[in-house]
Structure formats: C-alpha cells, structure tokens
Amino acid sequence: MLAEGGAAGAVLQVTGLEAVLDGGAGVGPVDLRLAPGEQVLVLGPSGAGKSTLLRCLHGAVPHAVPARVSGEVVVAGRAVAEHGVAALADVVGVLAQDPETGVCLSDVADEVAFPLENLGTPPAAIGPAVAAALGAAGAAHLAGRRTDALSGGELQRVALAAAVVARPRLLLLDEPTSLLDADGVAAVRAALAAARESTGAACVLVEHRLDALAGDAGVAGLPGRWVVLSADGRVTHDGPAAQVARDAGPELLARGCWLPEDVELAAALGGAVAGPGLRDRVLALASTAPPARGAGCDGVTGPRREVLLAARGLAVGRGPRGRRGRRGPAPEPVLRGVDLELRAGEVVALVGANGAGKSTLLTSLAGLLPPLAGTVAGVRPGLVVQNPEHQLAGRTVAAEVAVGLPPGPATDARVAAALARFGLAGLADRDPHRLSGGEQRRLSLAAMLVHDRPVLLADEPTFGLDRHGTAAVLGVLADEARAGRAVLLTCHDLRAVASVADRVLVIADGRLVADVDPLGLVRDPRLLDAARLRPSRLLRWLAVAVADAGRLRDALAALDARGGFAARDPGAARATPAAADPGVAPVAGEPGVAPAAGAPGAALAAGPAEVPAP
C-alpha cells in the first residue's frame, strides 16, 4: 500500500475494499483511485451497494453503521479505518438524500458555520466563509432564514453549502435530488456546478434521476467517469462515460438501472450515445409502435363511465407545522375550489410542485382529513402513502396484508392470493420493516388492494424504485383501472405519467389549474412550468411527432419493451390467473409487450436482438 505521503496526487485511494453490513448486504471488492477534482458517477442495480460504498468512503461504514470491512480507504492521505467520520470532516463533504435530516440546526447561517466551528476555524474567518459557501450553493438569499420554513430544494442548497464550506477535497453525493421537483433539481444542479468550480473538489455521485440532474446538457452534464457495480457489489466497469455507456448500457438497462435517456435510447435502439439519427430512430419506433389495447377511456368507443368519487368546491389544508391545535385559528387551505371526478376504468395523474398540496388532497379525498370547505362524495377509496413504512401495521408480511380484514379462512385465501400476485409469497413470514424499498412498495399495494376498494389513491407510488419496480407498480395501477377501478396517483416523473395516465390534473398556486391528457401537458410549456415539470428530450420529440396521447403511450410502451420493461403484474408468473381480480386482462396476451411478458427473470434474459451482448 502507498505510504501516507505516497498517496499525494490521489484524493481518494480505495484498495480491495469489501464491506458486509449486519443485514448481509454489502459491497466490494472495490478498487478506485480519484485524482484531485475528478468527477465519478457510480451506477448499479438496486442492492448493489452504491450507498454503502459512499458511506465507506467517509467512514460512516464501519464507524457509525456496524459492518465487517476489509481493504483500505485513504482520503487525502488519511486512512479512513483509523479516523472517525468527524475526523475526516475537513477533507470530505457529504450531501445525502433526505433534505429534512441533512440539515440539523434551526438557523441557516448557523448550519453552514457549524462545520467550521467544529474544525476550530477562527471566528473572524467564519463569517466570510459562510457567505461564500452560501453564494456558491445559490443560497445567499437564505442566510438569516430559519430552516424549518424552507422547501426541500432550499434545504438541499443549505446542506450543500454546509458540505462545501470547509472546502473539502472530496464531495460525496448520495441521490441528492430524489425528493425534489424540477426547480429543486435545477437548484441543486447549479449549486453543484458552482461548488465544484469554486472548491475544485473531487466528487463521487450516486443518483437515479440522471436526466433531471444533467439538465439540457445531457450526458455531458454528468461526471465524465463512470463506475459500474454489479448486483453483488463488484466493480465491472470503470472508465470514460461514453465507453462505459457503450459497454455496460444494455446490461444496466436490463438490470433495471436508471440511465441517462441518451444512454437508454442508444442501448434500446442501437447507435452511439447521443449519436446522430437517434431522433429518427425514436420517431420510427413511435410510428410503428403497436397500439395498446383497452387502456384508459378513449372517450370515443365506450359510454361515459360511472363516476366513483367526486369532489365539489373542495378546500384542503393542515395547520402550520407543529400547531394543529383545536383552539387555534382554522388552517389556511393549501388548495381551494377543487372540482374533480374519478371514473371507473381510468388512471388519473395529479402533478404539481413540491408543497403544492398533492398529498393533502389525496388524504382528504380518502376521507382521512376533513375538508375545510366543499364535499367529497362517492365510495370509500383506498390510499397508499409515499413512504410505505408509514403504512406498516403487521408483524409479518402476511399479517400486514390481513390488517383491517375480518379473521377467517376467506381472508386467509385472499391474503395468499394477494401475496402470490405481488410476488411476496416467499416473504410471507418476514418482518415487513426488513424488506427492501421495492418489496415494501409492493406490500403496501397488496395490503391496500386486498380491500377491494373501487378507487385507489397512490401518493408517489414509484418513488425510490428501480426501473423494474417502477414498471411493476405502473403495471399494477393500469391493471386495476382495466379491472374497473379508478386510480389517482401523484408522480413527479413525467415519463411515468405519460406512460400510464389517461388524464392529468395540474395543481398550482393553490388551485386545480388544468385537466388535460398527458400529451396536452407535455405540449403546454405554461402548464409544465406551473407543475415544475421538465419534459426530457425524448418526450419533447414524441410530443411533436405523435397524433394523440394514446400514441404517446404506445411509443413509450414500445420503448420500454425494447429496454426489457413493460407494465406487468409483479408476480404474474406465479399468480393464480384472475382468481382475485376477474377483470384483469391477462397481460401476457397483450401486443407490444412480447419480449417482457412472463416472469421478471425471463424479462431480464430477453434482450432486444440488435443490442450487442455486453
């Protein structure tokens, strides 16, 4: 191993690192060397240990999270194993996923000054450094504000300022944009660029929403070096972005990784990443995409469908944070004057900026938060909330699905059928808190759908999932609509909205401002802006080329099928056919999803013919 001084020239030197967490998950062996200022993007399927790797790099593993670690990590000449997390704070800055817990103190300036105080910086030097860091993070206007009054995007900017204020040599970014709307992502993107420029820090990034983070620059807006982890945590590729995208793109796509759109299109359609002719290939695919059958209400063939849930003049809101007293004044509505109808057989998406009131509206529609004005009429809806863990009430997976149902053999049979349908039968006796994020999401859907409510409300149901998980959830929602339910989902992934929704409700400025089809939304810049959504290049191309929203969906479905994804039941292969849901169309018989029909394993193996084998 290099001596302390010998590591000069490398900011980060990882040698034979292997970490196994208490739960058995882990990463490694990993070898990695970063020159000063070098930027690296870490890719890999869920469970590959990307976050664990980042945590190893600043000592959180094993100093804060117990794990067996072998090999060596040296940051700026210091062996991480011999230094605690705090002792590396002057050379490593960390920005994590959750803005709420990434900021610790109540005052913005105190928060940014905190790392410098801990390093013993002379007080006279702290003020200018705080101002500079806030400026670099695009948060100069937030100095003097209280952190509990900030939005998620603003909090992430403050957290980034605190991460770079000590001018670290290495910056670790663990999905910094996953909870933000487009404005928040743009803020983080600008802040990251400015911070990298002003500090010259090397950077290791793990991120799902790569297109959002890269912005209009596309792949060029991402780190120039990519490292790919396999499912068991080994480094399989390490090199320049273009080369890794070419070599590993198809395999990553098949494994359900989120990839930059350019890479995904190249992997799915052939051709070079961001190469010429890509647009033509997309449009050719769109024009030949087989039409999906029976999805949604086209308004032409069917009669007007039954209204299952209707809101009239609805105003919703919660009291200010921490003050939900009965004696206090009535809370200010976050949304007012909402009129909406949910009909049998349709999937409706609800979009809007962070804090626009999407979750509050869903909670009110579900009858769990009394409206401040107006009425909600109709059947009792089901609801799945954004964080599946909030919903967990059972000790085992099977018990969780049975919560709220009368005990008896009929319930046992329904629970068993639901577990089989969602691919959870093998986990029936497990503790639901110990499942992965994707498994918890499927469990929360299974536990709600087993109640057979005619309306399903789903709050960010695809949040935090990989592409397989997302396709599975969207497939379930579409199937439920086809079976005659009404589905209302909130989502900040415009492509997911366009691929599943029949209608989109846009909320902005405290009102419901539009009720359009997905194509109408993608084509309307004012609406997109109001909802803080930015369509990717793919959606913009398709929006110009396709004739209607149905064709837009067909094109996206065809592209998903090429990539090995298609909306399908997560446990389709194992489900007893249509036992629980007689109305569900057998997915395997559908045109356009042929390569992916069947078990998830089969979908992984069925790669598109023109993609070179990795």
Add this chain to the structure above:
Amino acid sequence: MTPLEARNPTVKLLLLVAVSLVTLALLDPATLVLLYLLGLAAARWGAGVGPRRLLLAQVPFWSFGVGVLLVNALSRPGEALVAGGPFRVTHEGLVVGAALALRGLVIGVGTVAFLASTPPRDLMVSLTRHARLSPRYAYALLAGHRMLAGLPRQWATIRAAQRVRAPLGRDGRPRDGWRAWARSAFALLVASIRASERVALALESRGLSAGPRSVWRPVPLGAGDAALAGGVVGVLALVLAAGAVLAPAGGWW
C-alpha cells in the same frame, strides 16, 4: 430584544435554579405571593410575554396548584375552619397547601420567563462555553429540538396511512382502538429512529466531536449579566427579609 433576552442564558438558568431552591425552603404564603408577582412582572416586561400567552402558560400551574391546595386543606390535621359531613378544612392545611401551590407557581412563571427569553441555540452555545457542557450533547439536543417540530406532521401522516384500512364504525368514520394507536406509535418510533440515525450521521460528517471547537457568534457574558444576578439576589434577599419581618410572630399557625 427584550431585557431578559439580552442576558446570558447560563446566568438566567442558574438564577432560575437558585430562586427555585430558595422557594423550596419557604412556607410563607405572603412571601411566595410576592415572589410570584415579581415573577409575573419579569415574564411580562422582562421577557416580553404577551398577556394572553402569559395567562395561558399559567393554566397548567394553576390547575396543579388548586389540586395541591385542596388535598392539603382537606387532609391536614389542625384547627378546623369549616366542617361538613366527611369534609373538614383546616387552617394549617389551607396555609401549607397555599404555600405548596405557590411554590409551583413561582417556579412555573420563572420557567416561562426563561424559555420565552432564551432561544435554544443561545442556551446551548452558552452552556458549552460557560458551563462546559460537551458540544456533542448540546448539538445533539439542538438537532433533536428541530426534529421534534416535525413530529406532529409525521404523526398525522402515519395515522392517515393506517386508518385507511380500518373498518368503518357506525358513524362512517374509521374505527380503530388503542391497538391501532399503538401500531401508529410504533411506526412513528421506527421513522424517528431512522431519521435520528441520519441526523446523527449528518452531525458527525460535519465534524462534531468532543474536541475543542471555535464559536462563530458567541453568546456574550458581561457586566449586564452580573447586574442581573446581583439584582435578582438582592431582590430575593429583600423579599425574604420583608417576609420574615411582616410574618405574624410565631408563624402562620
């Protein structure tokens, strides 16, 4: 900034403890009433607590005080003032009960004045500087204080998430008993533990350790604080002296 807000939190905390200890040694209602009035004045004009808030903040202490007064008046042996059926109110009981209730009121109003005039951040900065509290505890407490503010919102989210599957009662509202409540509490506990792990890691990755650190915006400790301490001790001595002089010879009973 109110006069008390400008004063050093550690000094204020020590004075509050001193007054509370002295109060515990007093059984003279008149002296305690005087201290209570002074405490009210300090909260109203020293800490700038509005009349309505001040009144509301007294409610719990009054309720506690009434309870203490009744129990003592009815249960203490001594000279009967009123007797009816099984009830017998004694003079001694009334006096001791009033004194005990007033102790609670004095300590209560002092605490209100202290909290209203002391931002948590200043308290912790001052305690680490002037009372040698470890910064690890101080900043963990501050971060915890910030997390507490978000708990009601999270509780509402979890209750909603869990009540949606509860069977409906006769009134058409979800019907769930204490078991469901306990399950929600458990979910909140899980969520809070996860959140606190993340906050702890964030604190540590920003270099928080037990070692020496600098303070950017220190909380001053100066002549004003000495004057406050002298003033409070002086007034306390005067009140005690007046109480001793004015009290009826041989005590209240």
